[in-house]
Amino acid sequence: MLQFSVKHIVNKVRGGVVSPLTLRRMGVLGMNARNIDYIARYNDREKFPIVDDKLNTKRAAKSAGIPVPELIAAFESPASRKRVMDVIDPLWQFVIKPARGSGGKGILVIAGRNGDKYKKISGAEVEALDILRHVSNIHSGLYSLGGKPDRVMVEALVDFDPVFDRYSVEGVPDVRVIVFRGYPVMAMLRCSTHASDGKANLHQGAVGVGIDLASGRSCHAVMRGLRIDQHPDTEVPFDALEVPDWYELVRLAASCYEMTGLGYLGCDIVLDRERGPLLLEGNARPGLAIQIANGVGLRERLGFIENLDEEMFKKDVDERVAFSMREFAVS
Amino acid sequence: MSPRVQVYVIAALLALVGAGLTAYKNLELGFPLLPGEYRTVWTIEAKVGFDADGGPVKAALTLPREQRNMEILGETFSSSGFGFYIAREDDEYRAIWSRRAAQGPQSLFYQLDVYQRPGAALAQPLSLSTDVQKPFLGAREQEAVRLAIYSLVEQAHERSSDDESFTTQLLFELNDEENQDRNLIFRYYTDRSLVDVALLVLATADIPAHRIRGLYLEDDRRRLSPEDLLEVYDGKRWIVFEPISGQPGVPENFFIWQRGGKSLLDLEGGRNSQVTFSVIANDVPARDVSMRGTKDEKDALVDFSIYSLPIEQQSIFKLILLVPVGAMVVVLLRVFVGLRTSGTFMPVLLAIAFIETQLITGLAIFTLILILGLWVRFYLSRLNLLLVSRIAAVVVTVVILMGAISVVSYKLGIEQALTVTFFPMIILAWTIERMSIVWEEDGPYEVVVQSGGSLLVAILAWWVMTNRYIEHWTFNFPELLLVLLAFILVVGNYTGYRLSELMRFRPLVR
Numbered sequence: 001m002l003q004f005s006v007k008h009i010v011n012k013v014r015g016g017v018v019s020p021l022t023l024r025r026m027g028v029l030g031m032n033a034r035n036i037d038y039i040a041r042y043n044d045r046e047k048f049p050i051v052d053d054k055l056n057t058k059r060a061a062k063s064a065g066i067p068v069p070e071l072i073a074a075f076e077s078p079a080s081r082k083r084v085m086d087v088i089d090p091l092w093q094f095v096i097k098p099a100r101g102s103g104g105k106g107i108l109v110i111a112g113r114n115g116d117k118y119k120k121i122s123g124a125e126v127e128a129l130d131i132l133r134h135v136s137n138i139h140s141g142l143y144s145l146g147g148k149p150d151r152v153m154v155e156a157l158v159d160f161d162p163v164f165d166r167y168s169v170e171g172v173p174d175v176r177v178i179v180f181r182g183y184p185v186m187a188m189l190r191c192s193t194h195a196s197d198g199k200a201n202l203h204q205g206a207v208g209v210g211i212d213l214a215s216g217r218s219c220h221a222v223m224r225g226l227r228i229d230q231h232p233d234t235e236v237p238f239d240a241l242e243v244p245d246w247y248e249l250v251r252l253a254a255s256c257y258e259m260t261g262l263g264y265l266g267c268d269i270v271l272d273r274e275r276g277p278l279l280l281e282g283n284a285r286p287g288l289a290i291q292i293a294n295g296v297g298l299r300e301r302l303g304f305i306e307n308l309d310e311e312m313f314k315k316d317v318d319e320r321v322a323f324s325m326r327e328f329a330v331s
Numbered sequence: 332m333s334p335r336v337q338v339y340v341i342a343a344l345l346a347l348v349g350a351g352l353t354a355y356k357n358l359e360l361g362f363p364l365l366p367g368e369y370r371t372v373w374t375i376e377a378k379v380g381f382d383a384d385g386g387p388v389k390a391a392l393t394l395p396r397e398q399r400n401m402e403i404l405g406e407t408f409s410s411s412g413f414g415f416y417i418a419r420e421d422d423e424y425r426a427i428w429s430r431r432a433a434q435g436p437q438s439l440f441y442q443l444d445v446y447q448r449p450g451a452a453l454a455q456p457l458s459l460s461t462d463v464q465k466p467f468l469g470a471r472e473q474e475a476v477r478l479a480i481y482s483l484v485e486q487a488h489e490r491s492s493d494d495e496s497f498t499t500q501l502l503f504e505l506n507d508e509e510n511q512d513r514n515l516i517f518r519y520y521t522d523r524s525l526v527d528v529a530l531l532v533l534a535t536a537d538i539p540a541h542r543i544r545g546l547y548l549e550d551d552r553r554r555l556s557p558e559d560l561l562e563v564y565d566g567k568r569w570i571v572f573e574p575i576s577g578q579p580g581v582p583e584n585f586f587i588w589q590r591g592g593k594s595l596l597d598l599e600g601g602r603n604s605q606v607t608f609s610v611i612a613n614d615v616p617a618r619d620v621s622m623r624g625t626k627d628e629k630d631a632l633v634d635f636s637i638y639s640l641p642i643e644q645q646s647i648f649k650l651i652l653l654v655p656v657g658a659m660v661v662v663l664l665r666v667f668v669g670l671r672t673s674g675t676f677m678p679v680l681l682a683i684a685f686i687e688t689q690l691i692t693g694l695a696i697f698t699l700i701l702i703l704g705l706w707v708r709f710y711l712s713r714l715n716l717l718l719v720s721r722i723a724a725v726v727v728t729v730v731i732l733m734g735a736i737s738v739v740s741y742k743l744g745i746e747q748a749l750t751v752t753f754f755p756m757i758i759l760a761w762t763i764e765r766m767s768i769v770w771e772e773d774g775p776y777e778v779v780v781q782s783g784g785s786l787l788v789a790i791l792a793w794w795v796m797t798n799r800y801i802e803h804w805t806f807n808f809p810e811l812l813l814v815l816l817a818f819i820l821v822v823g824n825y826t827g828y829r830l831s832e833l834m835r836f837r838p839l840v841r
Contacts, residue, residue: 016834016837017830017833017834017837018833018834018836018837018840020827020828022840023828023833023839023840026839028828028832028836030826030827030829030832031669031829031832032825032827032828032829033826033827033828036824036826037826105768105772129715132715133715136717137718140717140719141718142764142768222838225835225837226838227838288832291836292835292836292838292839295838296839297839
């Protein structure tokens with residue numbers, strides 16, 4: 001039963017609020033500061049479409065030689081039933097996404113089929129009609145910011161590396177790396193849980209695992225704001241977690257700087273069993289939950305990069321990655 | 332200049348201009364800074380009555396002079412059947428009514444609204460003649476009167492040091508009924524008033540003087556005759572005397588109608604002419620006084636403002652001018668608190684609807700429509716419609732719901748619910764659509780959080796927007812929008828933490 005006594009609420013609020021001075025001392029980056037000091041200063045408006053539109057991201061990544069999940073088809077204009085069915089009918093697994101969806105909305109993952117039915121990754125089954133309606137909704141702009149008409153992309157489902165199977169339930173684990181002026185500064189793994197309904201959003205109950213930039217090992221894990229040691233569903237301890245191909249993954253993230261030209265960038269990367277790290281999408285306004293997952297504020301690291309010598313910003317990807325791995329290692 | 336410095340410079344300039352204009356309007360034009368200030372406006376009506384002889388008629392009424400502490404807000408003339416114009420004659424304005432033929436009793440009206448400001452009544456230089464025309468007192472039968480006048484002058488002269496004290500002494504003697512000389516004079520000039528006699532005596536004493544006609548502004552006075560004051564030249568300046576008390580200075584509340592000059596009314600072609608006055612005091616909102624006062628001068632600030640619009644549009648603007656305030660509330664709650672709402676400025680539209688419907692009714696209607704709309708929307712989502720048609724269907728549903736709510740509540744006798752039409756339908760439909768998506772994707776909890784956040788912001792915005800001070804300031808001092816803009820610009824530079832972040836980042840501290 002919920003209790004709504006004044007005392008209860010006051011205690012909750014008092015216990016739940018921390019002093020802004022403490023946060024500042026810890027170097028926690030707030031939303032307002034992020035918007036003004038980093039996004040407005042280092043991200044050119046004109047470069048936003050490269051990451052805001054996933055079709056653009058895909059195209060740019062291709063020409064920059066960055067591996068991405070395979071694009072099966074894209075519907076630029078509202079598609080007829082036949083066109084959509086022609087594309088998805090021969091497929092066993094696929095993902096339908098809005099090109100300009102915000103906050104991971106509108107992503108439909110089909111993991112398999114059962115006769116005429118399509119199985120979602122959570123196990124629920126949908127019909128072809130539901131998929132067609134979903135496509136039509138995306139076109140109408142239901143998931144895009146401001147309700148603008150959108151494009152639909154059909155992507156191959158990533159053949160996830162089984163290394164994360166025990167850490168992510170009913171969903172897709174991905175690694176988020178914040179890249180500041182070409183230097184990776186922080187990373188986390190987002191594992192979905194039963195409570196998060198297969199979604200990788202931390203505020204919905206997914207686990208955020210801070211990853212040591214130097215080693216790719218887990219250094220901190222948080223669920224619903226509480227530090228945890230093991231996955232709540234599988235009870236596998238996070239201590240043993242180590243992301244394979246870590247150097248390749250960080251290098252991929254760092255090279256997105258050249259690709260997008262965005263100074264303050266979040267890269268979402270997934271691990272394919274065969275192909276290794278793949279760039280899922282970029283984000284010009286990466287969120288701040290990564291600080292909670294790592295238990296560390298971003299400001300100090302960002303400030304460190306900002307104060308680097310001008311020469312340092314002419315280094316190539318491998319030098320930058322090596323630098324970041326050295327400087328931002330969890331000792 | 333870095334953008335941050337630019338913001339501060341622009342904000343400072345905007346705030347300065349806004350505050351400056353506001354101060355100007357308050358101090359110079361008299362717009363009240365606080366709501367509910369009332370000022371007394373006197374309505375003075377002069378009635379010219381006479382019996383026309385049947386031939387051509389021409390009546391000329393001297394109009395009041397400008398007076399520094401009395402602001403004339405407006406004047407009206409009523410003159411049915413008469414031709415009318417205003418003529419200027421030697422520094423004086425006269426209203427002239429004329430008619431080719433008139434018979435029997437006639438009434439002409441002149442009405443003016445006057446607002447009394449604090450300050451001295453007379454300060455304008457006066458180019459009145461200081462010539463003295465000595466009265467002729469040489470006739471034999473005037474011997475006694477002449478001696479009495481000389482005696483009065485001499486007595487006053489002895490008891491005074493200059494022209495000012497002389498006049499006071501003289502008036503004192505003329506008011507003293509024990510004084511034999513005074514009684515003798517008044518017995519001789521039976522039809523003369525005190526001021527007439529005083530003028531006569533002053534002329535004898537070689538002191539320039541004339542009369543001032545005017546009225547005491549007292550509420551609800553009818554059929555008043557004009558009162559006289561005495562104005563005397565002491566060699567350097569003109570001094571006004573109240574004849575009964577003999578005190579120098581214009582009495583408070585005295586409205587000067589005519590200063591020096593000749594008759595109050597000239598009439599040709601009529602008899603038994605008479606000018607009577609009536610005075611009424613009205614309590615008028617201070618803003619209206621300022622508005623009416625500046626109308627004639629065509630003050631640019633007032634003329635090129637919302638006040639120049641017709642009343643109907645003004646009342647619309649009254650609402651529109653509140654929108655920036657609502658937007659500011661949203662900005663504050665977003666930047667400093669970090670409340671999640673559905674649609675950034677949707678709460679402002681809701682708040683405007685609440686202004687029309689009253690808060691409780693508005694909340695009830697909004698919740699009702701949202702719940703019913705969501706319910707309908709869930710059914711619609713099963714029909715596989717295109718998004719646009721689905722939203723249009725929701726719009727139609729919302730309209731039907733509004734109609735139903737109005738009719739049902741009217742039948743039940745709840746008239747307030749009729750204001751349901753003030754809700755922005757399209758916005759409501761979109762809100763319902765978004766909420767249903769949020770429901771599907773993030774669960775009902777998120778719907779409650781977001782609509783609760785929107786409602787909270789809307790209620791706060793409504794609360795601020797209906798504040799009588801805010802309402803007063805936005806409408807009467809639209810310049811304050813510049814200050815608001817400056818404030819919003821500065822807030823846009825805030826890089827500190829939001830209140831919600833103090834909770835969100837709690838796990839980091841520990």
